[in-house]
Amino acid sequence: MPRYNPAEIEPKWQQFWESNHTFKTPELPGAEKLYVLDMFPYPSGAGLHVGHPEGYTATDIVCRFERMRGKTVLHPMGFDAFGLPAEEHAIKTNTPPRVSTEKNIAEFTRQLKMLGFSYDWDRVLATTDVDYFRWTQWIFLVLFDTWFDPDQQRGRPIAELPIPTEITAQGDAAVNAYRDRRRLAYQDDALVNWCPALGTVLANEEVIDGKSERGSHPVQRIPLRQWMLRITAYAERLMRDLDDLDWSPGIKKLQTDWIGRSTGAEVDFFLGSQADFASWSKNRQVSGFPSQLGDDFLRIYTTRPDTLYGATYMVIAPEHKFVPQLTQDSQRSEVEAYCQAASFKSDRERTEGEAKKKTGVFTGSYAINPVNGEPIPIWIADYVLASYGTGAIMAVPAHDDRDFEFAQQFGLPIVAVVDPGASADSSRDAILNGDECFVGAGQAVNSGSYNGMATAEVKPAITAKLATDGLGQEAVNYKLRDWLFSRQRFWGEPFPILHELDDQGNPTGAIRAVDASDLPVNLPHLDDYQPHGRPEPPLGKSPDEWLYVEKDGKKYRRETNTMPQWAGSCWYYLRFIDPKNDQALIDAEKERAWMPVDLYVGGAEHAVLHLLYSRFWHKVLYDRGFVSTKEPFQKLVNQGMILGEVEYTAYRCGEAWVSLVDITRNENGILIEKSSGKAVESVAVEESEVTKQGDNFVLADNPSIRVDSRAHKMSKSRGNVVNPDEIVRDYGADALRLYEMFMGPLEATKPWSMSGVSGVRNFLDRVWRMIVDYRADDIRLVDAVQESEPTSEQNQVLHRTIAAVTRDLENMSYNTAIARLMEFVNFFTKQEVRPRVAMRQFVLLLSPMAPHLAEELWQLLGHPNSLAYEPWPVFDEALTKSSEIEVPIQVNGKVRGRITVPADCSKEQLLEMAMADARLQELITGKTIVKTIVVPGRLVNVVVKLQ
RNA sequence: GCCAGAGUGGCGGAAUUGGCAGACGCGCUGGAUUCAAAAUCCAGUGCCCGCAAGGGCGUGUGGGUUCGAGUCCCACCUCUGGUACCA
Structure with missing residues (x-):
């Protein structure tokens, strides 16, 4: 019964590859290396989704193709296995997260192996492996041991940080504190989502509309000591180095926008009476613009220093530390209520809902506008974010939409200082009257000596003037924030950090890193995973043996925060190169040989954060000499989403x-x-x-x-999820792989179609019948396959197919490559004689996409070994060409006929033959030929007009 | 609102980058094979008019450039994804 039976041949070849170590990668590459990486999956309990094999098949094709072209290919797989769902599961069932995680990994592994991907499984890793996160912790120690030197624009060992003499004079504790404030990994208070009812801190995605996802309890934003990573120090390099990467412009733009560089000015507004302003500003002319903040002025950041004359009020964020100081008694209760309410809102809520209506409250205080000495009121409003710039703004309602809206709502004055000019539409008068907002560039008005100057000139002029007066300076800001790196969770990497305790067991504030030789810091055993009700991480419940450490005669308590899921995925691409190294995170020689990743494929949902975080860590490792490339991922491709059936x-x-x-x-x-x-x-x-x-x-x-x-997104609730196991069972792994590639371009979003799957399965059946005698009782070649020379027509089809498939694979255009293979089969199944040599070449062309079937046919065609390293077929240009071609004849651009001409026919000959065509003559008689266009090998176009 | 991407037959999608629109697959129609069905094979299949030869129309809409536009330019519409007061 030799029908094509994937259920039989697919496991057979998977076993063959495994027992022969067919895809084992050498430690060091040969002449040419290729590192192809998939974004590794989170092993969820739901198992593999059909979205996963899309990218994985694409990379597998690249790998199999390039191996046949002689490259040494590194193609590993692993698991991003820390994360919330496993912990949620632990809380519900009280089984340790490691148990459920390992079970899920085993299931994912089974499913991945069932699809025949050519991974080097000897290199598999999970971020939860103790041997792996030992080095994640080690990298954290590097971050902890590094400060960013702004002059050299690079990270350097903390020991090289220059310590000011006045700090040295204050003793070791002061020096340590000085260092701690400058490390790339540092501690700071940050707002977290504290849910008193659940007794736990929630991740942002666990908070919906200010309520906990579980149980809908109120969530409060409270400050908590957190670990932060100083990614902002690298903002400039993260932006600049995008230039050399082979990424889509869209992704580069997303990253650039996320980093969000802007230039403007910091300006100080005097907090005092108008009478004292003169002496204060005179002082400033002598002392200059201070680097430290004082309490007699309010510092703001603006990108529009040119509109300073239009600043009619100021706004500080509710979290600004001047709030108590600036609040007058008459306003106090109102301010406190406002700030309290703001603390309950997440950043998102502040911007969403309530139709984005602006809210705010007056402090009762005034500041002096440095350019004109006018006092202006200071308000508190949550449309100003504490975390951007200085957390305070000058409001220019005439030229900023947000300020305009706020000013209208609270009846604050609006003074236009930019004239849009006559060229603008009729609203110019409204703008100058303050009835309409104008954010564009124009000509300065109401701006003292700057009147009449263009916006682009006023900006630098005012900034320069402010700088000479010691009232402001040019400043650069980034939207990018430092990375909040700690989570109040159990299932993550423990920080290798110890907090010093005094004799009473209270923290002294001093911290020390765990020695690298003492890594890893493993997770403790917990009796249960229930929240303990304090705004402190679950590791606070750890047994004392874990929690308390004595070192060099001092007592310490371990850090109880854990690292976020991003940590493990930040550097896994490095570990794949040297996964078993217990001396270093990676061997330097291997690193130089394999890096960078030549092709990285994954979903666009990781376009910003994962890639930005990885790049940041990579740059730190680069600065500290542990890796040799500036960037980790040379080429990036984002696969599109697969939707459910229409x-x-x-x-x-x-x-x-x-x-x-x-x-x-x-x-x-x-x-x-x-x-x-x-x-x-x-x-x-x-x-x-x-x-x-x-x-x-x-x-x-x-x-x-x-x-x-x-077509809708696949989701459990909609019930349109396609299960890869079922597809493999009903159609085979090769059919699934082929279908996912045939659906359309890799980057496109596309709907699933079951009849499309059966279409490609049908193709594989036809491939089988083209070579195998399906009517025989045992598996043998069909009689048509013979040891004979291909005819010139057969050669033409074969060599055109080789040419087209090769080109398509190079471009990752898998859908068209498959179409070419289908055309080949459509042609050769009609041939009475199918030369064995053509069948052989075809099987090799098919093999990257449908490897199991290809191996089976390869064996049948008389080859005892795997085709995985067979040389890729080469085409003969001469054989792809036919001697005659058909050329359309157009009259006035419309096709009116065709002639068959020699392929190498010259322009003149072509025109001559076209004009000789009876049909053309018929169409142009009685008309004047205005022009003829002849494109050799393409067409003839005769332009005529009547008469 | 802003940013990005995309609109081509009944459906998924091709089109060497300005040169025969609709490759390939699905679906559909007809035929062969069969007692019958499945499977397989062959033929056809953008729409409209026409018995046919042939003609007209046709790549979201409207305009433009060109001998020639799915492809380039301008304006607009729709959909998908991302994003959200960053001063």
Whole structure:
């Protein structure tokens, strides 16, 4: 029964590859290396999703293709296994997260192996492996041991940090504190989502609308001591070094925008009476612009120093440390209530909901505008963020949308200082009157000596003047914030940090790093994973043997925060190169030989954070001499999302159908009928029940009812999730791989289609029957496959296929490569004689995409060894060409006929033959030839006009 | 609102980058094979007019450049994804 049976041949070849170590990668590459990396998965309990194999198949094709072209390929796989779901599961079931994690990893491994990817499984790792996170902790020690030298723009050992003499004079504790403040890993108070009812700190994604995801309890933002990583120090390099990467412009832009560099000025506003302003500013002319903040002025950051004359009030963030100082007694209760309310809101809530209405409260205090000596009121409002710039702004309502909206709401003055000019539309008067906001560039007005100057000139001029007066200076700001690196979680890497305790067991504030030789710091055993009710991490529940450490005669308590999930995924690409090294995170020679990653493929959801964090760590490791490349990932490709099968949805209100055009969403997001306002019910309809009318789908038996036709994201709740196990069972792994590649371009979002899967399976069946005698009782070649020379036509098809498939694989255009292979099969199944040499070449071309079937056929064609390292077929250019070609003849750009001409026919000959064509003559008689266009090998176009 | 990407047959998608629009697959129609079905094989399949030869229209919409536009330019519409007061 020699039918194509993937259930039999796929496990057979997977076993063959495994027992022969076919894809074992040498420690060091040969002549040419290629490092191809997939974004490793989080091993969730749900198992592999069809989205995973999309990218994995694409990279596997690259690897198999390039191995055959002689490259030494590194293609590893691992698991990003720390994370919230395992811990949630632990809280619910009280099983240790490691147990469920390992179970999930085993399941993922089984599923990945079932798809025949050519990973070097000897290198597999999980971020939760103790041998792995030992080095994650080690890298943290490097970050802890590094400060950023702004002059050299690089990270240097903390021992090289220059200590000011006055600090040295204060003793060791002062020196240590000075160092601690400058390390790349440092401690700071940051706001966390504290949920008193659950007795635990929640991650941002666990907070929905200010309530806990579980149980809907109120969540409060409270400051908690946190570990931070000084990624902002690297902002400039993270931005600049994008230039040399082979990433899509879209991703580069996302990263650039995330870093969000802006230039402007910091300006100090005097906090005092108008009478004292003169002497204060005179002082400033002598002392200059101070680097330290004082309490007699408010420092703001602006990108529009040119609008300083238009600043009519100021706003500070509710968390600004001047709030108590600036609040007058008359305003105190109002201010306190406002700030309290703001503390309950997350950043997101402040910007969402409530129609983004601006809120704020007056402090009762005033500051003096440095350019004109005018006092202006200081407000508190949550539209100003504490974490950006200086947490305080000068408000220029005439030229900033947000300030304008706020000023209108609270009746604050609006003074225009930029004239949009006559060229602008009719609203110029409204703008100058302060009735409308204008954010563009123009000409300065109401701006003292700057009047008449263009915006672009005023900016530097005012900044320069402020600098000479000691009132301001040019400044650069980034939206990028330092990376909040600690989590109040159990299931993450413990920090290798000890907090010194005094004799009473209280922290002294001094910290020390765990010695590198004492790594790893393993996670302790906990009896249970229930929250303990304090705003402190679960590791606070650890047994004393773990929690308390004595070292050099001093007592310490371990750090109880853990690292975020990002930590382990920041550097796994390095460990794959040398996964078992117990002396170093990576051997230097191997690192130089394999880095950088030549191709990195994964979902676009990691476009910003994961890639930015990895790049940051890599740069620190580079500065400290542990890696040799500036950037980790040379080429990046983001695969598109796979949606569920297309669904048709009709809507019904009671018994009556309602057309899609008559439906809208009410303010609660419920679908209603526009006319009646009644809720409608959505009904899934079969494809056979709908028909296309114009651009839309309608019910076949009621064409006035339009229905919705779209593919949705796969989700459990929608019930449209496709399970790879089922596809492999019903169609085979090669069919799944092939289908996912045939669906469309790798980067595109595309809907799943079960009949598409059976289409490619059908192709694989045809491939089988092209070579195997499916009517015989045992597996043998079909009679048509013979040891003969290909005809010139067969050679033409073969060599064109080799050329096209090779080019398509180089471009990662897998859908068209597969189409070429289909054309080959369509041609050769019609051939009575199928030369064995052509079949051999074809099998090699097919092998990167459908490796199991290809190996089986390769064996059948008489080769005892795997084809994995067979040389890739080479095409002969001469054989791809035919001697004659068909060329269209156009009249006025419309195709009116075709002629067959020699392929190498010259321009003149081509025109001559075209003009000799009877059909053309017929069409142009009685008309004047205005022009002829002849493109050899392409077309002839005759332009005529009447007469 | 802003940013990015995309709109091509009944469906997924091709088109060597300005040169025969719709490759390849799905679906559909007809035929062969079969007692019948499945499977397989062959042929056809953008829309409209026409018995046919042939003609007209056609790549989201409207304009433009060109001998020639899916491809380039301008304006607009729709969808998808991302993002959210960063001064």
